[in-house]
Each structure stands twice: as structure tokens, then as C-alpha cells.
Amino acid sequence: MFFLIGIGLKKENLTFEAQKKIKSCKKIFIDSYTSVFSEGKISELEKLLGKKIFCLQRTDLEENSMKFFAEAKKENIALLVFGNPLTATTHLSILSELKEKKTPFEVIAGISISNFVSYTGLQEYKFGKTVSVVFQRENYSPESFFDSIEKNKSIGLHTLCLLDLDVKEKKFMKINQAIELLEKIEEKRNSKIISESVLVGIARAGSDSMKIKAGNAGELKKFDFGSEPHSLIVCGNLSEDETEFMKIFGNWKGTKNKKISEDLNEISVKKNLVLKVQKYFSLTEKALNKIELKKDLTEKEKLIAEDFLSMAKNYFSDAKHFQKKNDLLNSLACLSYAHAWLDAGIRSGLFDGKEDDNLFTLK
Amino acid sequence: MFFLIGIGLKKENLTFEAQKKIKSCKKIFIDSYTSVFSEGKISELEKLLGKKIFCLQRTDLEENSMKFFAEAKKENIALLVFGNPLTATTHLSILSELKEKKTPFEVIAGISISNFVSYTGLQEYKFGKTVSVVFQRENYSPESFFDSIEKNKSIGLHTLCLLDLDVKEKKFMKINQAIELLEKIEEKRNSKIISESVLVGIARAGSDSMKIKAGNAGELKKFDFGSEPHSLIVCGNLSEDETEFMKIFGNWKGTKNKKISEDLNEISVKKNLVLKVQKYFSLTEKALNKIELKKDLTEKEKLIAEDFLSMAKNYFSDAKHFQKKNDLLNSLACLSYAHAWLDAGIRSGLFDGKEDDNLFTLK
Structure with missing residues (x-):
């Protein structure tokens, strides 16, 4: 056998x-x-x-x-x-x-090394094709690994870069050498894929002296990773979880790069939107259930009050419609608009809000 | 600790x-x-x-x-x-x-399961984002895994699909259930991504009774994989190596699907082209080095012979030019054309080919 x-x-x-x-x-x-x-x-x-x-x-x-x-x-x-x-x-x-x-x-x-990528705080399932960054030799200077990093990034995925080694000559590529090589190709191609990515270096994966450090190209080139073997990750899109865990486990200080920050900001805006819409749905629904027309309204006042209430209900139902279509910005706008009609009814003395200053803007 | x-x-x-x-x-x-x-x-x-x-x-x-x-x-x-x-x-x-x-x-x-994907004959480094195919429930029927398979395929990568399980209820998704679910989404979206892919089922990865079988959706749905856990791979572009090894290790019978065969054919045409160009470069270069003008030529014959030789040399240099530009089809055409002038010189008695019937078409 x-x-x-x-x-x-x-x-x-x-x-x-x-x-x-x-x-x-x-x-x-x-x-x-x-x-x-x-x-x-x-x-x-x-x-x-x-x-x-x-x-x-x-x-x-x-x-x-x-x-x-x-x-x-x-x-x-x-x-x-x-x-x-x-x-x-x-x-x-x-x-x-x-x-x-x-x-x-x-x-x-x-x-294998793949079993360690999530030690950085990145999610293992979000990795694309793995590449090997190879020493450029006189008659052999392939750049296909750069193409693969670009392709992975085009669909938001991270790339694990294995670094070249020549066991016989005891030659191992270090993280800073790999970054320099990637930067050279980036410059030649007029790309920004390396300078606008968060990079993560992993030295001696799995050993007791494993070292992980996330940062931009400049930060990683200066960092002392110690002896080889080294590996490098070029991050694709970072989720909020990944951003948080990279700070804890990837020793990441965050980024001042405008492009990267905007990408991350984008994520938190989205998450906040979801939370806000959830909160307003709950508030406005409670308000709609609580509100009553005041008892002593004139005929004219009653008509106005009913109109206010119907506006609020219609916009609340529009908000549901937009939420279903995942158009949360319009949903939020409708909820806010609906709630304003309720508050307006209260502050103009048409509605009874049972003195609830949590749900309504009381006078 | x-x-x-x-x-x-x-x-x-x-x-x-x-x-x-x-x-x-x-x-x-x-x-x-x-x-x-x-x-x-x-x-x-x-x-x-x-x-x-x-x-x-x-x-x-x-x-x-x-x-x-x-x-x-x-x-x-x-x-x-x-x-x-x-x-x-x-x-x-x-x-x-x-x-x-x-x-x-x-x-x-x-x-983990990732350590076993290459047991199928597929190359581990060519996998994209991993997805989870989940049971469709009344108020929860996400299809984002289908989007990810499409994105992976768009850049040629394979997708490992983990199949849903509910340990508490002892409910495990089987390979045929996963394929049926994917086919349903495919139909709804008018996509062909599942029907035009080679699929690979893996049952009980890593166990002594591990079972691997590659085929199209229909073949895999009929195949008896035995008990769970099951996983499924949706193949992206297959290299010639992968195609060969999948037959040996993935128990694959090849495909009759026109689209898949064309993709595979494309690959083997490309590889054959590279090999052919290499071979002809070596042959034609040897031939050029070996050839001499016959000693006893008339003035007129000498002029013709020199013309033949210069045609051969020019086209050989054109072939190099096209090879550099990675235009191998033109390179091959030039090499073949160049070689024909040499053979023509030999068969018309103008060149001495040292009786080498490996390099030349002798009379």
C-alpha cells in the first residue's frame, strides 16, 4: 500500500x-x-x-x-x-x-496554510483563487498572479498569496519582497489594486511564533515579521465583522486611505440604514395603534384629523412596499413622513396621544 | 486558558x-x-x-x-x-x-472539508468563495449562494457548496436535494449555470466510506451517495489536468453536453497549439542550421537557391515575432511556410539536406 x-x-x-x-x-x-x-x-x-x-x-x-x-x-x-x-x-x-x-x-x-487564514479575523469562505507570487528571474517573470488578484477583487474576494521558495538554495520570499514585487507590477500597469487594499501578512503559520499583521503596503513593509515561511493576503471587500475582528486578531490599526475608508463607511451606512428602518417601523406602528381622534372635534376638525390619519396610514403602507423591494432609503423617508402627520395631528390638538412622549413630539 | x-x-x-x-x-x-x-x-x-x-x-x-x-x-x-x-x-x-x-x-x-476538495482531481487553488446551500423555508428562502456560484464561474473558479443541516432535527441536505434546489433557481432565473457545469458530489468527506462522483446534474441526482454529510462542487473552467484527473479520481465519464465539451476542446486545442509551435521551432531551426547550397549549382540555380533560403529565414523570423506577441496561430503558419521553402529547395536539388529524413521531406 x-x-x-x-x-x-x-x-x-x-x-x-x-x-x-x-x-x-x-x-x-x-x-x-x-x-x-x-x-x-x-x-x-x-x-x-x-x-x-x-x-x-x-x-x-x-x-x-x-x-x-x-x-x-x-x-x-x-x-x-x-x-x-x-x-x-x-x-x-x-x-x-x-x-x-x-x-x-x-x-x-x-x-495546511488555508486552515489558518481565518486566524486574521477574515472569513475563510470569502477567499478566491489562491496564487503563488514567484521570484522574477531573467527569462521567467510571470505576472499571472496579479491578474488573479484583480479577478478575485472584482467579485469582492480576498486572495491568499503563497510566496515563492527555493528549498535547495534556502531562498524564501519575504512579505516585504512580495509587496515590493506587487507594487512594481501595479505601477507598470497603472493599477491601484495593491495601494488601495488592506494587506495581511502571516509569518510561520501554525507555529507557536506565528505572527499576523494587517495594514497597508507601507506599514507591512516596515513591520518585522521575523523568519520565513511568510504568506500574504490581499483583502477584497471587508464586511463589518471582518473589519472589527481584524483589529482584534490581525493587529490592524484601521486605515487612513480615503478609498478604503469610503468602502468601509459604505458598509456602516448600510447597516445603520437597516437598523433605522427597523426601529422606525416599530415606533410608527405603535403610534398608529395608540392614536385616537380627540372626542370634542368640530365637523371641520374631524375631517382634517381623518385626512391626517389617512395620510399617515398610506405612507406607512408605502414604507412597507419599499421595504419589500429592498429600497430602504425610500422606506425610511415614507416612515418619517408618516410619523410627521401623526405628530402634526397631536400638536394641532386633533389627536389624543395618551401623553406618550416616547412615540410623539408633544408640545 | x-x-x-x-x-x-x-x-x-x-x-x-x-x-x-x-x-x-x-x-x-x-x-x-x-x-x-x-x-x-x-x-x-x-x-x-x-x-x-x-x-x-x-x-x-x-x-x-x-x-x-x-x-x-x-x-x-x-x-x-x-x-x-x-x-x-x-x-x-x-x-x-x-x-x-x-x-x-x-x-x-x-x-476540514476544504482539505478534501482536491481528492476529486480538481485543483484546490482554483476554488472561489465557498457557499452554503440552505433549505428553503416559508419566510426564509435566500438565493445569495446562487449569485456567488455565478460570480465564481464568471472568473473561471469552482464553488464548494456546503449543504444545510439541522442537527437538532437530524435533517441533512442531500446532494440530489441541493441539485434540485439549484435547478429550480436556475429555471426561475433563466440561467444555464447548473445545466452547463460539471458537478462533483462528495459524501462523508474524510471518512473511510468517502464517495466522490463527478457528472452532470442528471447523473448525480440518480447516483447513490449513501448517508450524509454531503457536499457539492460546481466546477468552473476545467484545465486539461483537471479533466484527466477527474476521470481517474472523480469517477467522471466525461460529458456529452455540447457547451461543456466545447469549453474542454478549446483547452486542448490551445495546449496542442503551444506544443506544436514549440516542436516546429525546434525542427525548423535545426533544418536551417543543417542546410547548405549544393556545390555544383549554375549561376541561375544559385540565385534561386539563395532566394529560397532567404524566404525560409524571413518567415522563421516572422514566426518569432508572432510568438512574442502570443499570436501562436500566425507563428505556426509562418514556421510551416518557412519549412516548405527548405523542403522545396531540397526536392528541387538546390539544397543539400545531408540525407536527414527527419528534418526534410526527401524524394
């Missing part, structure tokens, strides 16, 4: 299932080129498991994998993967080859 | 870290209203941990949480959460309240 096992971001992320399967294996390999632990070393994992782990490089996995895994037809063999398996196509290719060779396999899920 | 602990989708998903923290706790609660295990029961988890677990309902968590968690200032208290914590805003609210009361807390990540 061949086990493809996700081992998470540090040795403590190992699951019961993973431990049990690994212990049953005759030989244990690790995919050491696509990722690394956030904390700890492979040697510590070996100690914990009491087993030797053999590192495989890119070419081992992409070209010669069956040389290593052929034995899986008879023996238990494991390939360990940092984080969660199958995110790299290479893993699916290996399984597909095993399937063709009728070698049984099992996949064991592991904790 | 308060521990908010993700326990995954079955008890075997528990991590080293989670086990250790839980064992240190005086009292253990579980959030039992937002989710359930894919496999196994809470009582089995209690047995495994040797501890009693107290179930908390929605109102316990949303309104009275501090009644249960106040002790965390002095004792270790754990709140267990199926899957990964913090995906529900309730969890962030609890932490925020603890922070305010200066009660220390720690969050422990757990395996």
Missing part, C-alpha cells in the same frame, strides 16, 4: 491517522521541494516517529517516482507532504501512475 | 497538538450545532480521550458563552469544533469577548 500523507505545518499537526499509517510503513519518503515546516525540522519528526525519512527532490518525484514507489505493491510505503497533499499536480500524477500499475494507495489529509 | 480546538471530520483527524491540549483540560465542550462528524460519534471521541464532552447549542454559544467559559481564567477549558475553527463568526466573537475579559486563549487548527 502506498500512503500519500499530509503532515501539516509542524510535527504537532500530525493526526492520529497519519501517525498510525507512517508507523506501519517499511520506507518513508518526503516531498522536500514544494514546501517546508513552519516550525521544526525533519530530524525532529524522525525522532518522534522513530523512523528514517528519505528526502526526494523535484526530478525524483516528477520523473523517477516509480523507481521509489514500485515496492508499494508489496510493502507499505509512505510519501510525506508538508501541509495537505494533492495541492501539487505532481501528487495526482503519482497516484494516477500507481492506479495504472494497480498499486493500492490511500491519501491522508493534513493541516 | 481557553482552547478553541478543531477536531476534524472524524476522530482519527485529531492532531498531536489537539490531543495534548484536550487532555490538559478540566472541562470540555463541543459546538454541536454547526456541523457533525463525517464518521463516528462523540461518544467514541469521549472514549478515546477518556473525558466527558458537554454539547453546547446555538444559543449557549451565541448568547451565554461566558457562562460556560468564565472559568478559563483559572482552569484549562476547551471548546471543540468539528472541522476547522473560526469559520463561524460565533467563534471569533467568543475569542473577542475572552480577549476583552483578559482571558488567555489558543486556537488549534483542524482538518
Whole structure:
């Protein structure tokens, strides 16, 4: 049996299932080129498991994998993967080859960086396509990650940016390098997508020394995140909850950027509108139920009073109509207008408001 | 200390870290209203941990949480959460309240349904916003999940649909119910987004009896997925890799839907074009380097031969120009045209091709 096992971001992320399967294996390999632990070393994992782990490089996995895994037809063999398996196509290719060779396999899920995005206060379900921000090399300087960030933002979603690494050369992209690269592309394209976004840096996700900091590009470039691995989030639209929780968990100070503030303001205006409409519906309805025409009105006064009351009722019903159509601004206007007719009736002595100075503007 | 602990989708998903923290706790609660295990029961988890677990309902968590968690200032208290914590805003609210009361807390990540989406052959990083498909009730029949699927698809992304559940009433939405609901909304809106998508059903993610099946709406509605929990994926654009792996791991039979096939065809035409252009560049370049004018040409023949060679070289350089502009169709046409002049020179006896019948069409 061949086990493809996700081992998470540090040795403590190992699951019961993973431990049990690994212990049953005759030989244990690790995919050491696509990722690394956030904390700890492979040697510590070996100690914990009491087993030797053999590192495989890119070419081992992409070209010669069956040389290593052929034995899986008879023996238990494991390939360990940092984080969660199958995110790299290479893993699916290996399984597909095993399937063709009728070698049984099992996949064991592991904790990955995606399991930590909500530690920032952002909502996990609001993330779009994940991108990899890669080192720009002489003959290889793709910018497709920037396109994806733009597309995610166009429908309001956040983007998790994984940062490039070269395990062999011990080269890891830092948050400030990633931001500088994104800013360069932004400038070239005359875009404002990075400068008008809230960014969140996450260093050493899942480790005891995990560091999270939200801010604008300038603030994050200056912040000391410590050692790698680093990741970066480019926020899309922020809900009021997210804005609140980012201040608590993302160490966010809020923003002075006009564009971002306006977006956030927009949200709070909307929420206030909803609350106001709710409140006025309740107040005006109570007022309508409470009001009575004064007993001693003249015929003429009675006609006016009835007219006032009918105006109030009609506008109250219009308010309901607009609310149904989700046109809350018009609904609010109607409620306010309706209430004014009631107050007018009271203050001109046509209505009896039972002295309720909560519902009515008494003289 | 308060521990908010993700326990995954079955008890075997528990991590080293989670086990250790839980064992240190005086009292253990579980959030039992937002989710359930894919496999196994809470009582089995209690047995495994040797501890009693107290179930908390929605109102316990949303309104009275501090009644249960106040002790965390002095004792270790754990709140267990199926899957990964913090995906529900309730969890962030609890932490925020603890922070305010200066009660220390720690969050422990757990395996969630997101860790399994790539088991279908789809690429995890190509997923957009996750939605919840909810039971339509008399006064509550939101369709915002449909909008989100449309938005994700508009930028080519897949959508993971979590299906509604009511733990108290033991009511779980099944894949066929979710599809029927989506189809109803599709019809009402005159959309084709569900009928022209590949869908993937996942039952009991992460359990030993996990079942994955990709197909169109009709195929999936007929398929027996067995017991819940169920989830559904609405695919966006499929890459060639995904198409291939979905057949192997998603138990997909391909599609007869014209629109979907065209989309897939489009992809393979593009990929073939890239490969063809690469191959012809290499061939034509080799041919240009190998060719020589025959020694014994007349003056007139020499002029013709030089003309042929210059045509070939010019078109080869045009091909490079078009390739740079990513106009591969014109690039391919130029390469082919260039190569024809070389072959024409050989077959008319003007060029010496060193008898290479790999590079040239010899007589």
C-alpha cells in the first residue's frame, strides 16, 4: 500500500491517522521541494516517529517516482507532504501512475496554510483563487498572479498569496519582497489594486511564533515579521465583522486611505440604514395603534384629523412596499413622513396621544 | 486558558497538538450545532480521550458563552469544533469577548472539508468563495449562494457548496436535494449555470466510506451517495489536468453536453497549439542550421537557391515575432511556410539536406 500523507505545518499537526499509517510503513519518503515546516525540522519528526525519512527532490518525484514507489505493491510505503497533499499536480500524477500499475494507495489529509487564514479575523469562505507570487528571474517573470488578484477583487474576494521558495538554495520570499514585487507590477500597469487594499501578512503559520499583521503596503513593509515561511493576503471587500475582528486578531490599526475608508463607511451606512428602518417601523406602528381622534372635534376638525390619519396610514403602507423591494432609503423617508402627520395631528390638538412622549413630539 | 480546538471530520483527524491540549483540560465542550462528524460519534471521541464532552447549542454559544467559559481564567477549558475553527463568526466573537475579559486563549487548527476538495482531481487553488446551500423555508428562502456560484464561474473558479443541516432535527441536505434546489433557481432565473457545469458530489468527506462522483446534474441526482454529510462542487473552467484527473479520481465519464465539451476542446486545442509551435521551432531551426547550397549549382540555380533560403529565414523570423506577441496561430503558419521553402529547395536539388529524413521531406 502506498500512503500519500499530509503532515501539516509542524510535527504537532500530525493526526492520529497519519501517525498510525507512517508507523506501519517499511520506507518513508518526503516531498522536500514544494514546501517546508513552519516550525521544526525533519530530524525532529524522525525522532518522534522513530523512523528514517528519505528526502526526494523535484526530478525524483516528477520523473523517477516509480523507481521509489514500485515496492508499494508489496510493502507499505509512505510519501510525506508538508501541509495537505494533492495541492501539487505532481501528487495526482503519482497516484494516477500507481492506479495504472494497480498499486493500492490511500491519501491522508493534513493541516495546511488555508486552515489558518481565518486566524486574521477574515472569513475563510470569502477567499478566491489562491496564487503563488514567484521570484522574477531573467527569462521567467510571470505576472499571472496579479491578474488573479484583480479577478478575485472584482467579485469582492480576498486572495491568499503563497510566496515563492527555493528549498535547495534556502531562498524564501519575504512579505516585504512580495509587496515590493506587487507594487512594481501595479505601477507598470497603472493599477491601484495593491495601494488601495488592506494587506495581511502571516509569518510561520501554525507555529507557536506565528505572527499576523494587517495594514497597508507601507506599514507591512516596515513591520518585522521575523523568519520565513511568510504568506500574504490581499483583502477584497471587508464586511463589518471582518473589519472589527481584524483589529482584534490581525493587529490592524484601521486605515487612513480615503478609498478604503469610503468602502468601509459604505458598509456602516448600510447597516445603520437597516437598523433605522427597523426601529422606525416599530415606533410608527405603535403610534398608529395608540392614536385616537380627540372626542370634542368640530365637523371641520374631524375631517382634517381623518385626512391626517389617512395620510399617515398610506405612507406607512408605502414604507412597507419599499421595504419589500429592498429600497430602504425610500422606506425610511415614507416612515418619517408618516410619523410627521401623526405628530402634526397631536400638536394641532386633533389627536389624543395618551401623553406618550416616547412615540410623539408633544408640545 | 481557553482552547478553541478543531477536531476534524472524524476522530482519527485529531492532531498531536489537539490531543495534548484536550487532555490538559478540566472541562470540555463541543459546538454541536454547526456541523457533525463525517464518521463516528462523540461518544467514541469521549472514549478515546477518556473525558466527558458537554454539547453546547446555538444559543449557549451565541448568547451565554461566558457562562460556560468564565472559568478559563483559572482552569484549562476547551471548546471543540468539528472541522476547522473560526469559520463561524460565533467563534471569533467568543475569542473577542475572552480577549476583552483578559482571558488567555489558543486556537488549534483542524482538518476540514476544504482539505478534501482536491481528492476529486480538481485543483484546490482554483476554488472561489465557498457557499452554503440552505433549505428553503416559508419566510426564509435566500438565493445569495446562487449569485456567488455565478460570480465564481464568471472568473473561471469552482464553488464548494456546503449543504444545510439541522442537527437538532437530524435533517441533512442531500446532494440530489441541493441539485434540485439549484435547478429550480436556475429555471426561475433563466440561467444555464447548473445545466452547463460539471458537478462533483462528495459524501462523508474524510471518512473511510468517502464517495466522490463527478457528472452532470442528471447523473448525480440518480447516483447513490449513501448517508450524509454531503457536499457539492460546481466546477468552473476545467484545465486539461483537471479533466484527466477527474476521470481517474472523480469517477467522471466525461460529458456529452455540447457547451461543456466545447469549453474542454478549446483547452486542448490551445495546449496542442503551444506544443506544436514549440516542436516546429525546434525542427525548423535545426533544418536551417543543417542546410547548405549544393556545390555544383549554375549561376541561375544559385540565385534561386539563395532566394529560397532567404524566404525560409524571413518567415522563421516572422514566426518569432508572432510568438512574442502570443499570436501562436500566425507563428505556426509562418514556421510551416518557412519549412516548405527548405523542403522545396531540397526536392528541387538546390539544397543539400545531408540525407536527414527527419528534418526534410526527401524524394
